[in-house]
Amino acid sequence: MNSRADTGQPQTVTGDTPIVEIRNVIKDFGGVRATDNLSLAITPGELHCMIGPNGAGKSTFFKLLMGTIRPSSGTIHFNGEDITRLAPFARARRGLGIKFQNMQVYQELTVFQNFFVPMRRHHKPAEMPELVDRILRRIHLTGLEDETVKNLSHGQQQWLSIGMSIALEPKVLLLDEPAAGMGPEETASTAEIIKALNAEGMTIIVIEHDMEFIRSLNSRTSVLHLGALFAQGSYEDIERNEDVHKIYLGKA
Amino acid sequence: MKRSGIFGILGLLNGPQTMGRGWVFWIGFVVFVVLAYLGPTHLGLKPYKINEFLISGFLAASLSILWGYCGILSLGQVAFFGIGGYVWGVIGINLWDSTGNTHLAFLGGILAPTAFAAIVGAAMFLARLKGVYIAILMLVLSLLLETFMLQTADPEVYSIGKAVLGGSNGLRPASDIPNAAFGWGESVVDFNGRRAEFYYFALTLLILTYLGLRMLLNSSFGYLLVAVREDPDRTETFGYDVRLIQLAVFCIAAAIAGLAGSLDTARINRVDPEVFGVSANIMVVIWVAVGGRKDLTAAILGAISLEWLFLWLTTSGNPEYATIVMGAILVGVMLIAPEGIFVFIGERLRVLFGKSGLFSVERKDSVI
Ligand SMILES: Nc1ncnc2c1ncn2[C@@H]1O[C@H](COP(=O)(O)OP(=O)(O)OP(=O)(O)O)[C@@H](O)[C@H]1O
Ligand SMILES: [Mg+2]
Numbered sequence A: 001m002n003s004r005a006d007t008g009q010p011q012t013v014t015g016d017t018p019i020v021e022i023r024n025v026i027k028d029f030g031g032v033r034a035t036d037n038l039s040l041a042i043t044p045g046e047l048h049c050m051i052g053p054n055g056a057g058k059s060t061f062f063k064l065l066m067g068t069i070r071p072s073s074g075t076i077h078f079n080g081e082d083i084t085r086l087a088p089f090a091r092a093r094r095g096l097g098i099k100f101q102n103m104q105v106y107q108e109l110t111v112f113q114n115f116f117v118p119m120r121r122h123h124k125p126a127e128m129p130e131l132v133d134r135i136l137r138r139i140h141l142t143g144l145e146d147e148t149v150k151n152l153s154h155g156q157q158q159w160l161s162i163g164m165s166i167a168l169e170p171k172v173l174l175l176d177e178p179a180a181g182m183g184p185e186e187t188a189s190t191a192e193i194i195k196a197l198n199a200e201g202m203t204i205i206v207i208e209h210d211m212e213f214i215r216s217l218n219s220r221t222s223v224l225h226l227g228a229l230f231a232q233g234s235y236e237d238i239e240r241n242e243d244v245h246k247i248y249l250g251k252a
Numbered sequence B: 001m002k003r004s005g006i007f008g009i010l011g012l013l014n015g016p017q018t019m020g021r022g023w024v025f026w027i028g029f030v031v032f033v034v035l036a037y038l039g040p041t042h043l044g045l046k047p048y049k050i051n052e053f054l055i056s057g058f059l060a061a062s063l064s065i066l067w068g069y070c071g072i073l074s075l076g077q078v079a080f081f082g083i084g085g086y087v088w089g090v091i092g093i094n095l096w097d098s099t100g101n102t103h104l105a106f107l108g109g110i111l112a113p114t115a116f117a118a119i120v121g122a123a124m125f126l127a128r129l130k131g132v133y134i135a136i137l138m139l140v141l142s143l144l145l146e147t148f149m150l151q152t153a154d155p156e157v158y159s160i161g162k163a164v165l166g167g168s169n170g171l172r173p174a175s176d177i178p179n180a181a182f183g184w185g186e187s188v189v190d191f192n193g194r195r196a197e198f199y200y201f202a203l204t205l206l207i208l209t210y211l212g213l214r215m216l217l218n219s220s221f222g223y224l225l226v227a228v229r230e231d232p233d234r235t236e237t238f239g240y241d242v243r244l245i246q247l248a249v250f251c252i253a254a255a256i257a258g259l260a261g262s263l264d265t266a267r268i269n270r271v272d273p274e275v276f277g278v279s280a281n282i283m284v285v286i287w288v289a290v291g292g293r294k295d296l297t298a299a300i301l302g303a304i305s306l307e308w309l310f311l312w313l314t315t316s317g318n319p320e321y322a323t324i325v326m327g328a329i330l331v332g333v334m335l336i337a338p339e340g341i342f343v344f345i346g347e348r349l350r351v352l353f354g355k356s357g358l359f360s361v362e363r364k365d366s367v368i
Helices: A057-068 A088-094 A111-120 A125-136 A154-167 A186-200 A212-219 A233-238 A242-249 B010-012 B021-043 B046-067 B078-099 B103-126 B131-150 B194-216 B220-232 B233-236 B242-268 B280-292 B296-315 B319-336 B341-354
Strands: A020-030 A032-042 A045-053 A072-078 A096-099 A170-174 A203-207 A220-225 A230-231 B180-182 B189-191
Touching: A020 A057, A032 A057, A032 A230, A045 A212, A057 A088, A057 A096, A057 A170, A057 A203, A057 B341, A088 A096, A088 B233, A096 A111, A096 A154, A111 A125, A111 A154, A111 A212, A125 A154, A125 A186, A154 A170, A154 A203, A170 B296, A186 A203, A186 A212, A186 B194, A186 B220, A212 A233, A212 B131, A220 A233, A230 A233, A230 B194, A230 B233, A230 B242, A233 A242, A242 B220, B010 B131, B010 B194, B010 B220, B021 B194, B046 B220, B046 B242, B046 B280, B046 B296, B078 B103, B078 B131, B103 B131, B103 B242, B180 B242, B194 B242, B194 B296, B220 B233, B220 B242, B233 B242, B280 B296, B280 B319, B280 B341, B296 B341
Parallel strands: A045 A203, A045 A220, A096 A170, A170 A203
Antiparallel strands: A020 A032, A020 A072, A220 A230, B180 B189
16 A cells, blocks of 8 residues: 655656556536646555545546546546547446446346346356355345345445445446445445455545545545645545645635 | 246246236236137127237337337337338338238338338437437437328339339329238238238237247346436446447337338238328327336237227217327326336236235346
């Protein structure tokens, strides 16, 4: 895990070649500049946290990575390959998995059926029950495989959405506010789920507002502000950074 | 929990994406089919009246898989019906003298609309067109076809071999549009569209299409259709090219609509530009919405029963009120059962028989 305190500077390659790298990416929505010349690199195996005030451009960063929106300028690399022009499904096939900010589960299907779609690409139906059981255990949904998803609690649906992304067996997992709307206990469990996945080698980028949650992940953290990288460093560095506190209070 | 082997043939017929599974349903199905076959001989059904209903069943199935299962509403589904009908007629007229059957007419009546759907669908889906734009575009396309066919009155310009497109009068020479006919030489079997023989032929095809679609919908492809309906963006992030799934179901739906159009031209030995009209397009949407778009069985039953009801209203009592009564019934049904009347009934039956495990097998045994 990288904990260099190079606050303020766009991250350049340290050691390993980055698995995800965006260079000078600008994204304009009409008059709004959602990301402003953003450059960022993620090393393989890293657990990377991303924070920033509302509208800072965090979700836009994920959508650019996944390809649901295209940058106005700049490039996006995955595993050394330029994927700037690839469609989302092609990026998914290369190993990018995502849970978007809004909940994305198939409401009218059962929990088990929800896993069918992400798993079908890599596994035979006969293998699925065991694999699903294994994932359900990780995300605390054991025994609920035949429940219709719309009957699950909000937190359970968030976990299911994470579980579906895991089922894809991605190289890099993008989680946009995985603990949104959860109580303290569920939030803590979510942090444990993420740490366990990362410990097994999955590269993970997490966007969150909940600082308690970011603290428990205790990993390299980037701060976005007005579409640009405002600060970067270990969790303690960020916590100690006065300027970061200011932007959250709206003074910077 | 054992789920293996569910991908077997029978499992695919049974669920989970189609309503009605388990013994009670299949016994009911067999009884229904037997009664349908006995209809003309024992129940007093008049083939010249009800043959048309079977064709509605195909059209409803076609829109149900497209709209109900994959979430793509088309307000121009009869474009494919009309193309199928015209192509069937043109080929039928031209090849009748030399072949004495309509094999190639059926082939063309199915393949031509499918090819047309592939081109239109590729343009729409690759451009990632969505929702209401597709619905409207398809309606416009259907109306353009109607306008085009209406101005084909000049036989000097608009003839294909012996077939004259004939503008608003429809395909000519009308008397020479053949019946559906299969076989060679002496052993040709011919189905007169006003008689029971056509009824048995169309009914058999409808049942086979129904069972075939059930298997398709309950296969992993059917899952993808529902996944695309529920959340296309999420499905794409799982590595599926959603556009190709949409294109595939669009083409399959067009093929079935084309088969329906072929059958209809064969049934009445005519086809005219009205097949492409607004009211034809809207009728299909109404059948499917009222029956229940998200279920194949419900959509087909919806089409047949609404056609039947309308016929009954227009031929009994005060036909001048038929449209108003029909409208009132439609509004009533949509208020009481927004998911469709037969889906509503199916859900009730499931509750009724569910406890005994007869009407639907346990959910967990039918997950895939
Ligand atoms: N599709 C869009 N069209 C127009 N503007 C957009 C669009 N998506 C995002 N924006 C704008 O871009 C900016 C960045 O939005 P983004 O969703 O990336 O912020 P965020 O950091 O994820 O915020 P939050 O913490 O509230 O989720 C905002 O000003 C937002 O209004
Ligand atoms: Mg966001």
